[in-house]
Amino acid sequence: MDMTVANRIEAERLAPVTTAAKPAKVTAKDVNVYYGEKHALKHVNVDIPDRGVMSFIGPSGCGKSTFLRCINRMNDTISSCKVTGLITIDNQDIYDPALDVVQLRARVGMVFQKPNPFPKSIYDNVAYGPRIHGLANNKSELDQIVTASLEKAGLWGEVKDRLQDSGTGLSGGQQQRLCIARAIAVNPEVILMDEPCSALDPIATAKIETLIDDLRSNYCIIIVTHSMQQAARVSQRTAFFHLGTLVEEGPTEQIFSMPHDQRTQDYITGRFG
């Protein structure tokens, strides 16, 4: 584990919490999700501030991923899934029929649990999003976007000499950073990460955590994590989910030191989960 990173994140965490004062980027009001008959998410209300990291924790199967996938409407691809309630980004209802889901996903990037680079070159992986959204007018603009994205994802130094190699040939951690570079290449406002480190070793995890920390000044990042330590290290706010309900949400420090709810208390002290 990179000690300096850990120290820095620790210092950050102990600093006075100011995030609540920021205006909400994403808000959810009475969100319910059903998979067929199954009521997977119940009456979720939350405000997620811009320029910061919010983590979702909770025992597995409690609906963290389900909620995360509501925010870029990835749940649309599951035919049995039904979402009710209101989710807004910048006060715009994202389930508004007039809203183009392709535009939404360009604004809300996503990083998955298992690194899933396309089996194409590193360059093409990053360039894919800009290409389909027409973000670059010519090759040199595209090159700039690719370079900048890889730089932001902390991967440029490692891959700059082999941009034409296959993305699947990278190590797991590099692949995940490539996926982050791919997501930020379309210049999103919100980045959703669903357990981005659960398939990685501790060193790769540390690199991703540093990266998340670097990115939070520019993006609204929402991360689902299994590890409470990780939530504590990278996030400023934490929401605890249990059996489909959002039990408690607040500054990370407060959730981990003095939770209001007994269930949160039990979870963070390891009684279940």
Next chain:
Amino acid sequence: MTDIVPQPAPVIPVRRPSAEQSATRLKSRYAVERRFKALGLGSLMLTGLFLLLLLANITLNAIPAFSEHAAVMDVTLDPAVIDPDGKKDPAILAAADYASLTRAALMTAIPGVEGRAAKKQLASVMSSGAADDLRAKVLADPSLIGKTIKFPMLLSDDADLYFKGEGVKASSRPGTGTITASDSKGQITLTSADNAFAALTDTVSKFDLEKDDGGLVLKSSMPSHLVALNGGLVKLSKISPSSATGEVLTPLTSAGPAVGSAWQFVTYGAPEGNRQVNDQAATFLEKLKASGVVQKNFNWRFFTSGDSREPELAGIRGALVGTFLTLLVTLSLCVPIGVLAAIYLEEFAPKNWLTHIIEVNINNLAAVPSIVFGLLGLAVFLNYFGLPRSAPLVGGLVLALLVLPTIIIAARAAIKSVPPSIREAAIGLGASKQQAVFHHVLPLAMPGIMTGTIIGMAHALGETAPLLMIGMIAFIVDVPKGLTDAATVLPVQIFLWSDLPEAAFQQRTAAAIVVLLAFLLLMNGAAIWLRNKFERRW
């Protein structure tokens, strides 16, 4: 939430077997395993053996078909026959009677043949293709007219087989005593005062022969007996110790007596009745062979010409082109329709009862006997739409129906095997579903789709039954030039040839099977290669 109170672990009642009990159990388990292995190996070897037998049989039968025999002769390209008015007009050159030239060349090579029957016999040694070859040669180079050229003249299928086989198994032994020929040609009598034929009558007496005023009448089901004397050859038909009657196969230099070692008994061990080539023709062929003009060539004709009634002229070019055109139609219909159907079913179709029924029926279609597709093609394409019979277009349509389910199933499997994470990645970036499919899923599924397509095409390549229904079984000499020309395909050609009585056609059947198998192996090899090359890239 509540403190965990330690509970006593439940006891599972296990009866431990004794050491020898477990030893016997173990032994029987190993025995079962050994038996299973032996059975598996046995069945594998049996299959391998049958396959090997089949391949060896076909290959052995096919080998003779890949060579042909020709006799190189001096052919005089008589201007009076080819180009009477000397204008070298191709139409006139093409219409000339080249057969008379080749016949004349043959007569010069084997002189002294007289009588209509013998001349006809001699002419039948040569293929009618020889004249066509000569015509082609003259048309290609009219300056040859008037010259005498050395030209390889294709022999007939019987003559060809004669040289490929064991021949007549000729043997000879010297005669003793004196015999006298009544004439030098035609039906003659050989007489002997000192019973020179007694040895022969003894030999043949073991056959149950009829008697005709003191002579034994020889039969074609027994070895032929001949006498060589005075530079000629006489085939005996009736013998008694003191005289023999027979037909002159090779004219004698003179009638009259021959003494002692000047004449021989010749025996053709293979009975004439069992041969395609009679004794007269055999003497012609032996003469050709002795004069060293017979040559064996690779049978290119087999690959460059269409079907023919003459086995030595028949080739698979027409069938190959027909197959190619038919498969072209099949491929260009099947791949787009099959792949699009698979994409729709896998990626876009709502999962309801209707799609379920469609899926089940596609799987059912793959199991429908192919002849049913032929009947369908007959009813719909020929009778309803009035498309031409025997055409590659219709054949291709029918085979497309046949292969479509296979391709759809293979393509669906290939699409399904692309991990969903790739689709999620694309959709998460804001790609539409269609973009995700065409940019990512389809390229990754392509090797699988191609493998399925090749296997489907190999299936189509071997199909016969449905094509019979739409008339692709006709005897077609011309190589098809378009999709609506009458054509046949390789398996149907095999089917047609296998029905013909000539031994040479049987060999060609085997040779065509070898070609078909080679194509099938090639296609399956390509499929395997593709599968291995592109396996699991993610």
